Amino acid sequence: MGLREVNAARTRELILDAALELFVDRGYDATTMEHVAEHAGIGTSTLYRYFPSKDQLVIEPLALQGHLSAALLARPEEEPLDVALGHAVISLIEAPRADQQRLAKIDAAVASSDALQVRLNEMFVHVRRELAEAIGARLGRPGTDPYCIATAGLTTLVLELAADPENDATIVLDAEAVVTRARALFRSLADEPPTSPRLPE
Amino acid sequence: MGLREVNAARTRELILDAALELFVDRGYDATTMEHVAEHAGIGTSTLYRYFPSKDQLVIEPLALQGHLSAALLARPEEEPLDVALGHAVISLIEAPRADQQRLAKIDAAVASSDALQVRLNEMFVHVRRELAEAIGARLGRPGTDPYCIATAGLTTLVLELAADPENDATIVLDAEAVVTRARALFRSLADEPPTSPRLPE
DNA sequence: TCCCGACGTGGTAGTCACTTCCACTTCGGG
DNA sequence: CCCGAAGTGGAAGTGACTACCACGTCGGGA
Numbered sequence: 190m191g192l193r194e195v196n197a198a199r200t201r202e203l204i205l206d207a208a209l210e211l212f213v214d215r216g217y218d219a220t221t222m223e224h225v226a227e228h229a230g231i232g233t234s235t236l237y238r239y240f241p242s243k244d245q246l247v248i249e250p251l252a253l254q255g256h257l258s259a260a261l262l263a264r265p266e267e268e269p270l271d272v273a274l275g276h277a278v279i280s281l282i283e284a285p286r287a288d289q290q291r292l293a294k295i296d297a298a299v300a301s302s303d304a305l306q307v308r309l310n311e312m313f314v315h316v317r318r319e320l321a322e323a324i325g326a327r328l329g330r331p332g333t334d335p336y337c338i339a340t341a342g343l344t345t346l347v348l349e350l351a352a353d354p355e356n357d358a359t360i361v362l363d364a365e366a367v368v369t370r371a372r373a374l375f376r377s378l379a380d381e382p383p384t385s386p387r388l389p390e
Numbered sequence: 391m392g393l394r395e396v397n398a399a400r401t402r403e404l405i406l407d408a409a410l411e412l413f414v415d416r417g418y419d420a421t422t423m424e425h426v427a428e429h430a431g432i433g434t435s436t437l438y439r440y441f442p443s444k445d446q447l448v449i450e451p452l453a454l455q456g457h458l459s460a461a462l463l464a465r466p467e468e469e470p471l472d473v474a475l476g477h478a479v480i481s482l483i484e485a486p487r488a489d490q491q492r493l494a495k496i497d498a499a500v501a502s503s504d505a506l507q508v509r510l511n512e513m514f515v516h517v518r519r520e521l522a523e524a525i526g527a528r529l530g531r532p533g534t535d536p537y538c539i540a541t542a543g544l545t546t547l548v549l550e551l552a553a554d555p556e557n558d559a560t561i562v563l564d565a566e567a568v569v570t571r572a573r574a575l576f577r578s579l580a581d582e583p584p585t586s587p588r589l590p591e
Numbered sequence: 592t593c594c595c596g597a598c599g600t601g602g603t604a605g606t607c608a609c610t611t612c613c614a615c616t617t618c619g620g621g
Numbered sequence: 622c623c624c625g626a627a628g629t630g631g632a633a634g635t636g637a638c639t640a641c642c643a644c645g646t647c648g649g650g651a
């Protein structure tokens with residue numbers, strides 16, 4: 190690894206530290222990209238070369254994208270899907286993905302901006318799509334298969350419920366209840382008496 | 391209703407028609423708010439007074455926000471929750487929410503822009519939150535209750551699966567097809583329940 | 592009927608995220 | 622040590638969105 194790559198990695202960390210410090214200090218929305226660049230001691234165009242958008246300064250160090258699907262694919266083939274998903278979810282939650290201090294700062298940054306919270310939700314949707322793809326790969330089906338999407342949806346739902354400190358995580362531990370509930374719901378929706386949809390023309 | 395309100399309503403429709411025409415014609419991203427204002431024959435600041443953001447020009451006429459939760463709340467109290475949810479979903483899918491021509495234009499607009507598709511997902515998350523609140527109200531629990539969130543999540547998941555243009559591009563425009571497809575989907579999911587992660591230990 | 596206050600309009604100037612372009616510096620292989 | 626390649630940062634520009642303000646229009650009361 191040449192000096193260029195080392196410098197790039199150092200600059201990257203430098204930018205992240207500078208950015209998160211400002212975000213915590215004055216809030217995400219009140220911090221401009223010029224502030225970040227100045228505080229990191231670089232030019233704004235260089236900043237944009239490292240992080241193509243402002244929100245990446247928060248999303249990237251979270252290191253969630255791709256990890257759930259990767260964790261699933263890392264499980265042995267012969268493991269039943271639900272068990273493998275369980276391990277994947279747990280490993281993701283337990284993994285000290287980044288040092289705690291940075292995670293705490295990210296938390297504060299997210300709390301300071303509605304736009305960022307929206308951005309986080311968007312990321313969850315992305316993760317769900319990735320996971321659906323991974324499940325599809327495991328089952329030899331397309332990732333757009335409704336079964337794959339539904340399973341991925343349930344799993345990320347569980348993850349969301351577990352990740353939000355606002356909830357008590359009891360429902361997470363009772364995954365069986367979630368499945369039962371889901372099946373009943375789907376069946377009741379399928380059994381609705383046919384009412385005739387009316388379209389003009 | 392005074393002349394002012396009549397004019398305001400007319401201007402509103404005028405803007406929407408102008409905007410959607412431009413979006414379909416040259417794409418959402420390539421259309422600036424100035425273009426829209428000029429094409430509607432008004433000033434840009436007036437445009438912003440009617441629609442506080444560009445995406446509202448597409449999101450608002452979709453008229454989805456609030457409708458699912460309203461449909462649930464309209465069901466009789468004594469109906470079991472899952473049955474009530476079934477009715478709510480079906481009624482939402484069946485409702486000819488806006489004239490088909492405008493929906494078709496919206497579809498084309500959304501297809502023309504990644505940013506808009508992201509925005510749509512965001513709206514789905516919003517709908518989910520609203521539904522969780524409505525479920526909570528029905529059960530006498532807070533809307534942040536994990537059970538409410540999980541149920542809302544499952545329901546919007548079903549809605550997304552049925553309506554997602556990725557599954558079948560023509561479905562959005564054809565309510566009858568959506569209902570048929572949704573029923574089949576529900577049935578298959580009930581028969582082959584999605585796997586929820588079974589957590590170790 | 593006219594008039595005055597309230598409301599709606601649109602223009603100007605500004606902020607900020609983000610892009611493009613270009614001259615300059617630094618790196619590292621030959 | 623030198624030259625091409627890669628990285629840097631400044632400048633100028635675009636577009637969404639905001640704040641402000643002078644002007645015109647509406648509609649109730651005199």
